Amino acid sequence: MAPVLELRNITKRFPGVVANDGVHLTLEEGEIHALLGENGAGKTTLMNILYGLYHADEGEILVRGQQVDIRSPSDAIALGIGMVHQHFMLVPVMTVTENIILGAEPTRIGPFLDRRNAAKRIRELSRTYGLDVDPDAYVKDLPVGIQQRVEILKLLYRQANILILDEPTAVLTPQEVDEFFEVIRTLVARGNSVIFISHKLKEVMTIADRITVLRRGKVVGTTTPAETTEAELAAMMVGRTVSLTVEKKPAEPGDVVLTVENLHVLDERGEPAVRGVSFDVRAGEILGIAGVQGNGQTELVEAITGLRAPVGGRIRIKEVDVTWSSPRHIFELGTAHIPEDRQRDGLVLSYPVRDNLVLNTYYHPPFAVGFRVQGEVIDRHAVRLVQEFDIRTPSIYTPVSHLSGGNQQKVIVAREFSRPIDLLVASQPTRGLDVGSIEYIHHRLIEKRDQGCAVLLVSSELDEILALSDRIAVMYEGQIMAILPAEEATREQLGLLMAGVRPETVQEEGGRT
Amino acid sequence: MKAGTLDWSTFRHQYLTRDRVLGVVYLTFAVLIWWLFFPNIEPGASAKFGLNIVTAVKPPPLPDLVVPARPAVLFLGFIAAFLGGWQLARGFREPQAVLGVILIIFLVAFLLWATAGKSFNLVGMLASTLLRAAPITFGALSGVWCERTAVINIGIEGMMLSAAFTGVVVASATQNLYWGLVAAVLTGGLLGLVLAVLAVTFRVDQIIAGTAINIFAVGLTSFLSQSWLAVRQDLNAAGNFKPIPIPVLAQIPILGPIFFNVNIIIYIMMLLVVLSHIVLFHTRWGLRMRAVGEHPRAADTLGINVYLTRYISVTIGGMIAGLGGAYFTLGSVGRFDEVMTAGKGFIGLAAMIFGKWTPIGGFIASVIFGFADALQVKMAILRIPIPSEFLLMAPYIVTIVVLSGVVGRALPPAADGQPYVKE
Numbered sequence: 001m002a003p004v005l006e007l008r009n010i011t012k013r014f015p016g017v018v019a020n021d022g023v024h025l026t027l028e029e030g031e032i033h034a035l036l037g038e039n040g041a042g043k044t045t046l047m048n049i050l051y052g053l054y055h056a057d058e059g060e061i062l063v064r065g066q067q068v069d070i071r072s073p074s075d076a077i078a079l080g081i082g083m084v085h086q087h088f089m090l091v092p093v094m095t096v097t098e099n100i101i102l103g104a105e106p107t108r109i110g111p112f113l114d115r116r117n118a119a120k121r122i123r124e125l126s127r128t129y130g131l132d133v134d135p136d137a138y139v140k141d142l143p144v145g146i147q148q149r150v151e152i153l154k155l156l157y158r159q160a161n162i163l164i165l166d167e168p169t170a171v172l173t174p175q176e177v178d179e180f181f182e183v184i185r186t187l188v189a190r191g192n193s194v195i196f197i198s199h200k201l202k203e204v205m206t207i208a209d210r211i212t213v214l215r216r217g218k219v220v221g222t223t224t225p226a227e228t229t230e231a232e233l234a235a236m237m238v239g240r241t242v243s244l245t246v247e248k249k250p251a252e253p254g255d256v257v258l259t260v261e262n263l264h265v266l267d268e269r270g271e272p273a274v275r276g277v278s279f280d281v282r283a284g285e286i287l288g289i290a291g292v293q294g295n296g297q298t299e300l301v302e303a304i305t306g307l308r309a310p311v312g313g314r315i316r317i318k319e320v321d322v323t324w325s326s327p328r329h330i331f332e333l334g335t336a337h338i339p340e341d342r343q344r345d346g347l348v349l350s351y352p353v354r355d356n357l358v359l360n361t362y363y364h365p366p367f368a369v370g371f372r373v374q375g376e377v378i379d380r381h382a383v384r385l386v387q388e389f390d391i392r393t394p395s396i397y398t399p400v401s402h403l404s405g406g407n408q409q410k411v412i413v414a415r416e417f418s419r420p421i422d423l424l425v426a427s428q429p430t431r432g433l434d435v436g437s438i439e440y441i442h443h444r445l446i447e448k449r450d451q452g453c454a455v456l457l458v459s460s461e462l463d464e465i466l467a468l469s470d471r472i473a474v475m476y477e478g479q480i481m482a483i484l485p486a487e488e489a490t491r492e493q494l495g496l497l498m499a500g501v502r503p504e505t506v507q508e509e510g511g512r513t
Numbered sequence: 514m515k516a517g518t519l520d521w522s523t524f525r526h527q528y529l530t531r532d533r534v535l536g537v538v539y540l541t542f543a544v545l546i547w548w549l550f551f552p553n554i555e556p557g558a559s560a561k562f563g564l565n566i567v568t569a570v571k572p573p574p575l576p577d578l579v580v581p582a583r584p585a586v587l588f589l590g591f592i593a594a595f596l597g598g599w600q601l602a603r604g605f606r607e608p609q610a611v612l613g614v615i616l617i618i619f620l621v622a623f624l625l626w627a628t629a630g631k632s633f634n635l636v637g638m639l640a641s642t643l644l645r646a647a648p649i650t651f652g653a654l655s656g657v658w659c660e661r662t663a664v665i666n667i668g669i670e671g672m673m674l675s676a677a678f679t680g681v682v683v684a685s686a687t688q689n690l691y692w693g694l695v696a697a698v699l700t701g702g703l704l705g706l707v708l709a710v711l712a713v714t715f716r717v718d719q720i721i722a723g724t725a726i727n728i729f730a731v732g733l734t735s736f737l738s739q740s741w742l743a744v745r746q747d748l749n750a751a752g753n754f755k756p757i758p759i760p761v762l763a764q765i766p767i768l769g770p771i772f773f774n775v776n777i778i779i780y781i782m783m784l785l786v787v788l789s790h791i792v793l794f795h796t797r798w799g800l801r802m803r804a805v806g807e808h809p810r811a812a813d814t815l816g817i818n819v820y821l822t823r824y825i826s827v828t829i830g831g832m833i834a835g836l837g838g839a840y841f842t843l844g845s846v847g848r849f850d851e852v853m854t855a856g857k858g859f860i861g862l863a864a865m866i867f868g869k870w871t872p873i874g875g876f877i878a879s880v881i882f883g884f885a886d887a888l889q890v891k892m893a894i895l896r897i898p899i900p901s902e903f904l905l906m907a908p909y910i911v912t913i914v915v916l917s918g919v920v921g922r923a924l925p926p927a928a929d930g931q932p933y934v935k936e
Contacts, residue, residue: 085814089811091811092807093924094807098800102801103816105797113800
């Protein structure tokens with residue numbers, strides 16, 4: 001029997017890069033086929049070609065043995081191909097039903113929406129696949145885990161049977177990931193075939209029937225979990241052997257640098273996002289804040305760095321009350337910030353590298369004397385940092401928008417680390433970076449800690465938290481569930497905390513196992 | 514981690530800014546009512562409100578509403594004071610809505626003061642309110658149609674002005690008001706299409722594209738009106754649509770003369786409000802429109818043509834603006850004057866925002882603006898001791914107050930104003 005899906009020799013070029021270079025991929029019926037690769041390896045491009053969002057420059061696509069031409073998502077949908085995008089394609093202000101039927105709306109008497117019938121079908125589908133969701137709820141009110149179910153229901157509603165899941169676990173807690181895997185297995189048991197895109201080795205080893213590894217747009221190889229190991233996959237992915245752990249000495253905590261007391265912060269919509277958080281960070285230690293994204297970490301970091309005014313509580317840096325201080329006052333006190341969204345909050349994208357390197361020091365000597373900016377000094381400073389931090393850029397005059405994500409992050413790290421600091425607030429510092437850059441950033445964070453800097457690390461990657469932190473705080477719905485010494489914390493325990501299960505219960509469970 | 518241990522700065526940040534301040538504002542209104550109006554009304558004077566208007570179709574006449582002005586104003590002040598006290602002591606769950614009530618109370622007190630010892634035709638003013646709300650409503654609906662698919666239409670004013678011009682010229686030339694109406698709609702639609710080409714296909718900044726349409730419309734219509742209509746007066750004499758009374762309904766007291774004895778453009782307006790609401794919230798097309806305005810990429814991944822949707826909506830929005838333009842000439846004075854739209858298109862956009870991007874909300878907001886406008890005219894007639902310049906400002910002051918967000922802020926469609934780039 002012909003495979004459900006076959007990609008032959010797919011090539012896609014973007015200006016300056018070959019995103020996919022002669023890629024072959026086959027998907028058998030009822031198979032979970034993992035597509036593994038680093039960010040930028042071309043996984044998403046390949047799937048966007050399959051889904052009709054891009055058009056391949058070369059190569060052919062066969063669905064159930066028939067050669068097809070997919071020019072738009074509607075073509076893909078008609079062929080039974082469905083995709084859950086890495087960033088959910090849901091309209092927050094609409095209901096679950098509206099989101100699911102969008103583009104394939106059932107109507108009665110002409111153009112009028114038949115919401116009741118749609119909701120009924122959605123309930124049936126939810127039951128069949130164990131994807132519990134309220135059809136009348138608004139998407140904006142649903143946690144991400146449920147939103148993901150809505151995305152999957154969207155595909156099933158369209159009777160898709162080739163399901164592409166692009167990094168579906170990025171937003172889930174470890175326990176949710178397990179539940180999600182159950183859902184995938186149910187889907188496959190009912191005759192669907194799944195392409196599972198990921199860069200997480202553990203997950204791929206758990207769920208996949210077969211694994212295809214992409215590197216720089218090319219297929220490096222196809223294997224099965226039985227035939228390979230995590231280390232081997234990592235090597236295939238990166239092209240050299242990588243150490244999956246970070247080496248560090250035990251911490252030597254000093255004085256308290258940052259104190260947060262009973263902090264309350266509201267989010268954009270005026271809803272409480274941080275609800276009574278207290279902790280402190282000492283010099284020479286890394287406090288990791290774990291948690292599924294969207295549990296108040298963003299607002300917490302914004303409050304500490306002065307970007308958002310808290311509505312209650314106290315923040316002190318080196319005994320100075322900075323609760324209502326301006327960002328400038330806070331970083332003048334020796335605080336460095338690696339923001340979550342580096343392109344929005346960390347850089348001025350259209351500015352050259354050299355200017356971005358002095359964004360928060362340009363008005364101080366030696367960069368400015370009186371009103372005059374010292375161009376030459378800034379140039380020399382930039383040249384030195386580019387070398388020291390290994391920023392790969394054609395020149396210091398290149399706009400940072402032209403740099404890769406990893407190098408953009410290095411520009412921020414270089415800027416923040418090149419002035420004397422006592423507190424480092426790093427939010428999702430390695431999100432979207434390649435393994436090489438991740439290693440580099442991790443190394444630098446540990447180095448700062450060893451120099452006696454207090455480090456607050458916020459990350460939704462549990463592995464990162466476990467690898468770097470000396471103490472781990474878990475945030476859930478705006479509160480800190482517990483703060484644990486890193487050596488005592490286990491993945492399972494943190495996972496439960498991230499899901500909002502209280503510490504007492506965790507300890508009980510820990511006692512039983 | 515107790516929520517109860519909030520200190521002073523927290524208290525200041527969280528509470529003082531809204532609830533308390535609003536309570537004080539309510540009380541201020543109470544004081545204003547007593548201080549401004551009460552002492553300035555002759556003791557024993559009564560305000561007479563007329564409830565009939567003179568039209569061809571006469572509903573059974575109602576007796577005038579006669580209110581003793583002083584006691585009524587005193588009483589209204591008490592209500593405002595009570596609401597203020599309650600807000601400070603207990604707090605309302607919807608303090609913004611109570612603010613609306615307070616404003617209405619203040620307005621009624623104002624009317625009692627202005628009318629004391631005189632007589633004032635209330636229904637006449639309400640009928641005039643609907644007419645004055647008409648161009649604003651068309652503007653608001655045009656805005657809703659465009660912005661729901663995330664195209665900002667700041668060119669409504671220019672579309673109206675151009676349509677007002679072509680409407681009157683075509684109607685005069687053909688001696689047929691309906692051809693004029695068609696021409697106005699097509700003019701608006703054409704300019705809508707131009708906006709769509711600029712904003713959707715060429716991704717021109719939408720504010721600039723709309724402003725260009727406005728400047729173009731003002732320049733061209735003024736030029737043509739001076740150089741051409743001034744000479745060919747016969748092309749600027751279309752006459753206007755006459756009110757069409759609807760049998761039975763027009764006989765209802767108060768409501769009949771206001772809603773059911775108006776000209777065809779006003780009927781179209783009321784129909785469009787309802788129709789736009791149904792299309793937007795109860796049809797397949799509306800669901801897709803809203804999705805395109807909120808999250809165009811999501812719509813795209815579901816096989817919805819984002820560009821086509823925007824083209825169609827913006828063109829329809831232009832046609833609705835064209836109807837609004839026709840109101841100025843064919844629906845009211847029957848001739849074109851330079852820059853006769855006088856900012857109504859912009860006020861329409863304000864009404865759209867105030868109405869939270871919904872057709873019905875936009876209509877209600879337009880009626881509020883229309884009311885301010887109608888009130889201003891009637892007050893000038895009553896010769897109250899307020900300079901007429903200040904009265905003329907009333908609709909615009911209302912616009913500013915509304916846009917400054919006092920009456921609660923709404924969120925525009927998430928992708929509003931952003932061109933969509935297919936990858």
